[in-house]
Amino acid sequence: MAVSFEILFKSKENAARVGRLQTPHGEIETPVFMPVGTQATVKALTPEELQDLGVSIILANTYHLYLRPGHEVIAGFNGLHKFMHWDGPILTDSGGFQVFSLAKLRKITNEGVTFQSHIDGSKHVLTPERAVEVQEALGADIIMCLDECTPYPVSREYAQSSLDLTIDWAKRCKEAKRSERSVLFGIVQGGMYKDLRVESAERLIKIGFPGYAIGGLSVGEPQELMNEIASHTLPLLPQERPRYVMGVGKPENLIDLVAMGADMFDCVLPTRNARNGQLFTRHGAINIRNACYISDHEPIEAGCSCYTCQNYSRSYLRHLYMAREILSYRLNTIHNIHFFMQLMKEIRLSIREGTLEKLRKEYCV
Amino acid sequence: MAVSFEILFKSKENAARVGRLQTPHGEIETPVFMPVGTQATVKALTPEELQDLGVSIILANTYHLYLRPGHEVIAGFNGLHKFMHWDGPILTDSGGFQVFSLAKLRKITNEGVTFQSHIDGSKHVLTPERAVEVQEALGADIIMCLDECTPYPVSREYAQSSLDLTIDWAKRCKEAKRSERSVLFGIVQGGMYKDLRVESAERLIKIGFPGYAIGGLSVGEPQELMNEIASHTLPLLPQERPRYVMGVGKPENLIDLVAMGADMFDCVLPTRNARNGQLFTRHGAINIRNACYISDHEPIEAGCSCYTCQNYSRSYLRHLYMAREILSYRLNTIHNIHFFMQLMKEIRLSIREGTLEKLRKEYCV
Numbered sequence: 001m002a003v004s005f006e007i008l009f010k011s012k013e014n015a016a017r018v019g020r021l022q023t024p025h026g027e028i029e030t031p032v033f034m035p036v037g038t039q040a041t042v043k044a045l046t047p048e049e050l051q052d053l054g055v056s057i058i059l060a061n062t063y064h065l066y067l068r069p070g071h072e073v074i075a076g077f078n079g080l081h082k083f084m085h086w087d088g089p090i091l092t093d094s095g096g097f098q099v100f101s102l103a104k105l106r107k108i109t110n111e112g113v114t115f116q117s118h119i120d121g122s123k124h125v126l127t128p129e130r131a132v133e134v135q136e137a138l139g140a141d142i143i144m145c146l147d148e149c150t151p152y153p154v155s156r157e158y159a160q161s162s163l164d165l166t167i168d169w170a171k172r173c174k175e176a177k178r179s180e181r182s183v184l185f186g187i188v189q190g191g192m193y194k195d196l197r198v199e200s201a202e203r204l205i206k207i208g209f210p211g212y213a214i215g216g217l218s219v220g221e222p223q224e225l226m227n228e229i230a231s232h233t234l235p236l237l238p239q240e241r242p243r244y245v246m247g248v249g250k251p252e253n254l255i256d257l258v259a260m261g262a263d264m265f266d267c268v269l270p271t272r273n274a275r276n277g278q279l280f281t282r283h284g285a286i287n288i289r290n291a292c293y294i295s296d297h298e299p300i301e302a303g304c305s306c307y308t309c310q311n312y313s314r315s316y317l318r319h320l321y322m323a324r325e326i327l328s329y330r331l332n333t334i335h336n337i338h339f340f341m342q343l344m345k346e347i348r349l350s351i352r353e354g355t356l357e358k359l360r361k362e363y364c365v
Numbered sequence: 366m367a368v369s370f371e372i373l374f375k376s377k378e379n380a381a382r383v384g385r386l387q388t389p390h391g392e393i394e395t396p397v398f399m400p401v402g403t404q405a406t407v408k409a410l411t412p413e414e415l416q417d418l419g420v421s422i423i424l425a426n427t428y429h430l431y432l433r434p435g436h437e438v439i440a441g442f443n444g445l446h447k448f449m450h451w452d453g454p455i456l457t458d459s460g461g462f463q464v465f466s467l468a469k470l471r472k473i474t475n476e477g478v479t480f481q482s483h484i485d486g487s488k489h490v491l492t493p494e495r496a497v498e499v500q501e502a503l504g505a506d507i508i509m510c511l512d513e514c515t516p517y518p519v520s521r522e523y524a525q526s527s528l529d530l531t532i533d534w535a536k537r538c539k540e541a542k543r544s545e546r547s548v549l550f551g552i553v554q555g556g557m558y559k560d561l562r563v564e565s566a567e568r569l570i571k572i573g574f575p576g577y578a579i580g581g582l583s584v585g586e587p588q589e590l591m592n593e594i595a596s597h598t599l600p601l602l603p604q605e606r607p608r609y610v611m612g613v614g615k616p617e618n619l620i621d622l623v624a625m626g627a628d629m630f631d632c633v634l635p636t637r638n639a640r641n642g643q644l645f646t647r648h649g650a651i652n653i654r655n656a657c658y659i660s661d662h663e664p665i666e667a668g669c670s671c672y673t674c675q676n677y678s679r680s681y682l683r684h685l686y687m688a689r690e691i692l693s694y695r696l697n698t699i700h701n702i703h704f705f706m707q708l709m710k711e712i713r714l715s716i717r718e719g720t721l722e723k724l725r726k727e728y729c730v
Contacts, residue, residue: 322433
């Protein structure tokens, strides 16, 4: 198996665990947050900067890379790692989520989904087999089954048929898998229906995957409902396998979900918000465009050890942001990624020390 | 004096010289090319990257910084160096050029120029005294007299009155100067009229400055005319003072002007063109958006030692450019700045070795 998972420490207070995920491109300590590198670049940063920030695995988006530059171009480099000059672990999603959220004129059948590119309107078909083929060409360490991310709110009937489709596609993805250099994770759906989450998890486990993701969370539902469904679903997944909550999330979500037993996360929050001027601190997020920062000589957060806080004032960062300078996106992204990496480091430590609840109070004001 | 200039080597073949400019923020080997950091940032790069690329002095634009964030904000940091985290030498222009090229509803009198901000339409007055005051607040090592950059083509009458105004303003700038931490350079105008260039240089030298710039070149005139006026004007300037040709230029311009005795240059060419996908090589410039690069595994230029060429293919750079990724601007800018710094290094070496003519053939295909 290309990826192995070992649990190093289990919390006595809750379901949290510290683990180690071994991949062909290196070791990942879990719980882990994966910055999103949609188009084979984590926006604004170099691979060396990611490494310096303590990023151990990144996520890339199959939909975008399939459309541009095309997976064949990347296959010519033997995959994403060489293409983008990142030799650490990579996880690719299946492309399904973006087909449903970005593409135009999509039509879904049991066979797969046809859609038009949001870039040039060209017509494409994504099937489970194709999703695996494209991801294998991209050469990620962890690849994902094609699924339908069940929207919120939906009827029980919709959630059931979406779940049936996702299970059928999961089987076909597993059968389509060829490459030895990556492992395929299954995705639990079922919307906000607890019994459907049970059904989805059971049928997925029956097919059998080296890792399991929970999809369809953080899709617009209230936070308590997300936590309710997550805390219901996470224990259904095998203890000895990594559990990945897709598309989440905010610092408080990460701490909550870790306590429920989640191991992996991805979200555009730190990178996208950085580009919008929203910077994370332990005392809440600030927006650097705020006029109160025009002559503020302090760093974003006193005591922060990131490159940005070590060398630049809020005043300068506000100026760069207002002037739409490229350096603004860089410095803001460095700070936010540092913040998330630091949070995950403290989460891992807090699990071992039994202080996760205390950490939650520190971070979530 | 805050800045001193020493000539280390004089060419026997031509008027080229290698020199050393000593400033409060460090030493500069001349001939030198100054990358443009318009808004207190050389677009897309950090100060550390500039340093690694061998950049020894940068130019910042007074007009932009006066309008945003305002020179008082920067004065609160004791100047640009601390504000932007660059502790090397800085030269600021007077703001005049941008008032004439960017601002709206400008009205010029002997007193100065009134204009409206291109950002928010607010009304401002720039006088020679104000230009010096603002630049002193910005705290650059070298500051420039307010001048009118004579356009091309203009009548002899226009060029004469523009020259008279510039000389009058130069006197007033010198009188207005207060700070000891910077030196003030004068600017020769006179359009494409050789006798006016003589008059401008003579009157300026009579006022007396520690360095002289030639303005009003590369403003749309044919290249031969630029060279003709430059080769006519440069010998008029004192041997023992640094000579700065403003707003130039292309690699071949730099080599030509160095041979005529120029010491300093600035231009947006390497940075702006990088952001437009135009990348410099010894075999001419290439545009990375060209479809021929889609699967090209080679670096921009074989043998180039820059970070971009060491780690990324044309294929990846084309992908980043087409996807308008921030990393595209970064990697392209690194390459182009490296190219210009390498060129200047080779120019300095070629002067000493008497091989400037050979270098011209190598670079200008």
